[in-house]
Amino acid sequence: MEFEAWWLILFPAVFGLGWLAARVDIKHVLADSRLLPRQYFEGLNHLLNDRTDKAVEVFVDLARNHSESIELQFALGHLFRRKGEIERAIRMHQKLLGRPELKQHEKHNAQYELALDFMKAGLFDRAEELFGQLGETDLSRAARRHLLGIYQQEKEWHKAIEAAQQLRDTSHTYQHEIAEFYCELATAAITRSQPAEARQYLQQALAEHRKCVRANLILGDLAAGEGQYEAAIEAWLRIESQDHRFLPFAARKLLDAYDRQGRAEEGTALLRGFLSTYPELDMLDVVYERIAATEGAEAAYGWLREELRRNPTQAGLVKLLAAQAADAPPERRAETDTMLRLTQEATRGLSMYHCAACGFKARQYFWHCPACNEWESFLPARGQAKA
Ligand SMILES: [Zn+2]
Structure with missing residues (x-):
């Protein structure tokens, strides 16, 4: 490749431009940050360090001195709700809603936030009314999702069906x-x-x-x-x-x-x-009991051993040990009981149903997870957890 003299000028020019751009940027940031009060950074620092109480104190002070800043009022309302101070959050958002200078989208935001406050306070009818008013706005989808949650909580299934039908799209059919x-x-x-x-x-x-x-x-x-x-x-x-x-x-x-x-x-x-x-089916105990009742303990035991040989599972092993313990001669009773107890302890999770969405465990099967509110998220076999 041939060397050309004008390259010597090009390189410093590029570096010079980069240096200038960086300086302009830094100057811009510095100018902006001087406009923000020191308390803003103090509050932000508290928030980043999970000191919500301290952050609230600082922001309340800041909001008092800068009542014109609507974003600040929104942030504070949000903080109150996160802290569990629902009444203060409600007052904040109601006051915001009453401000005549509010633009249309800010009014909708305030309505949405207030509805969330009401929902957290358990005042579902008031939340429902506010979310309902957001039907034709940018927030309609988010509001409808919350409405669906409220209808399920209130067991208003007809309304839940309607809301889910309105929400369905290619990513979530709600079927x-x-x-x-x-x-x-x-x-x-x-x-x-x-x-x-x-x-x-x-x-x-x-x-x-x-x-x-x-x-x-x-x-x-x-x-x-x-x-x-x-x-x-x-x-x-x-x-x-x-x-x-x-x-x-x-x-x-x-x-x-x-x-x-x-x-x-x-x-x-x-x-x-x-x-x-389907050897994986969770019904070994049903069939075992059935054979024991109709054909006797010996036949049931033989069947269980055969099943276990074909499909060795922990649940099958526990069942087999229980059968052995029940039938053990007195001199071996203590030993078989200990074996059974230790195996049962080691496999305690096998008697529980697991929610694949949140990991919640229960002895009973739920179609609707009480922990995460997901539908049909419990696995149908006991002891199975999401990998
Ligand atoms: Zn769950």
């Missing part, structure tokens, strides 16, 4: 949530002894989300409650094609329905068949 809301409506109808109404809601649930297992579980319960065991079995068996992991939820019900029709052996064979097709 399984809406189906769950219909299931909630069906459960309420059953409590009011309105089975026909309940059935309608359950059909709507399935139309919304054909994989809604809960709808078929309830449809089966409704039929069984009316003595229509064949229809009940049919409904529960549909779960296999929806999501076979939920079959254990219908296991005992299925056995009972077959028993009532005098087809006990068929019921047992059905569950044993499920276990051989």
Whole structure:
């Protein structure tokens, strides 16, 4: 490559421009920062160090001296709410709303913040009213999401369905949530002894989300409650094609329905068949108890050992040890009991259902997680946690 003399001028020129740009930038920042009061940085520093109380003190002082700054009032209102001082947050946002110079979008922001305050204070009707007024604004989607939360909390399922339908888009279809809301409506109808109404809601649930297992579980319960065991079995068996992991939820019900029709052996064979097709199903205990009751402890023990050989699991091991402990001769009782106790302690989590969204554990299965409010987030097998 040939060297050209003008390069000698080009390099210093580029460096010079960079130096100038940096100086201009720094000068600009310095000029801006001189406009901000010292207290602003003090408050910010407290906030960054999680000293919310101190930050509030500083900002209250600042807001008193700079009442013209609307952003500051918003920040302070937000801080009050975060600190749990809801009444102060409400007063702040109400005062802001009353300011005549507020631009349209600032007014909407103040309404939104006030609605959040009311929600945190548990004043859902007032929050609902304010969020409702934000329908045609830039905040409409966020407001509707909060409204959906309120309707669920208040068990206003019709309104929840409507809000979810308005919120649905390609990223979130709300299918399984809406189906769950219909299931909630069906459960309420059953409590009011309105089975026909309940059935309608359950059909709507399935139309919304054909994989809604809960709808078929309830449809089966409704039929069984009316003595229509064949229809009940049919409904529960549909779960296999929806999501076979939920079959254990219908296991005992299925056995009972077959028993009532005098087809006990068929019921047992059905569950044993499920276990051989899907060895991971959480229904070892149901089948074990069944075999023990109909064919005796020896047969149940033999079956369990065979199952464990085919599919070794911790849950199976605990069951096997429990069976051994129950049947142990007196001189070996202490030893088998200790083995069982230690294994049970080591596998305590196996008797709990886990929420895949937040990790909450419970002995009972929840369709709606009480900790994170997610729907159908509990895994259908006990002891399973999200990897
Ligand atoms: Zn959860």
